[in-house]
Amino acid sequence: PGAQLGKDRTMTMIKDCNERLSFFEVVCFARDFDIVPKLITKATLAYLHKVSSALPNRSETSQREGQDVRDAGFDLEEFNMLLVRIALVAFAERSVGDPEMAVRCIIRWMHLDDPPKVRHVVHTRGRQTQRRINFRSKGE
Numbered sequence: 001p002g003a004q005l006g007k008d009r010t011m012t013m014i015k016d017c018n019e020r021l022s023f024f025e026v027v028c029f030a031r032d033f034d035i036v037p038k039l040i041t042k043a044t045l046a047y048l049h050k051v052s053s054a055l056p057n058r059s060e061t062s063q064r065e066g067q068d069v070r071d072a073g074f075d076l077e078e079f080n081m082l083l084v085r086i087a088l089v090a091f092a093e094r095s096v097g098d099p100e101m102a103v104r105c106i107i108r109w110m111h112l113d114d115p116p117k118v119r120h121v122v123h124t125r126g127r128q129t130q131r132r133i134n135f136r137s138k139g140e
Contacts, residue, residue, distance in 0.1 A: 020073030023049050026082065028133070032125040033110045039090035048089065052082045 021029070026049060030036040036045055051057065052074070059077040074082060087106035088099060095102035111117035 016073070020075055021079050022073045026074070026079070028129050030086075032121055032129055035086060035090070035106075035110070039106075039109065040086060044089060045086070048082060048085045052078060052085060057081070 023046070027036065027042065027045065030040075030045055036042050040048075057078075059075055059081075061075060061077070083106060084099075084103060087102040088095070090109075091102040091105040094105060107113055111121075
């Protein structure tokens with residue numbers, strides 16, 4: 001929010017904001033799906049975000065763009081890799097030696113294997129988050 005507003009914004013900058021997830025958006029997502037604070041702390045999420053933002057950990061697309069991608073947010077591939085890192089940290093004890101088990105655990109935790117449940121979270125908690133961010137009343 002706010003990245004699309006202000007002086008000197010180009011269409012390319014606005015397009016990047018629409019196609020990438022900022023840290024703020026990742027935090028909102030993590031709260032909506034009970035990742036923060038039930039699985040990991042916000043500080044742990046911030047650390048994982050920082051690690052994921054390091055240039056060697058960025059997707060090939062981001063590395064090719066030649067811009068400062070650290071501040072540009074994550075594309076879909078990078079966001080998926082962040083979720084994998086979250087899974088590895090959150091489910092470390094259950095998945096020792098089996099990283100795929102950690103990924104399966106976070107899929108179950110977030111109900112990603114059940115689209116109606118994901119839709120429900122987006123339409124309830126996601127909308128509540130959106131209302132708080134946009135300062136909208138319940139009637140809107």
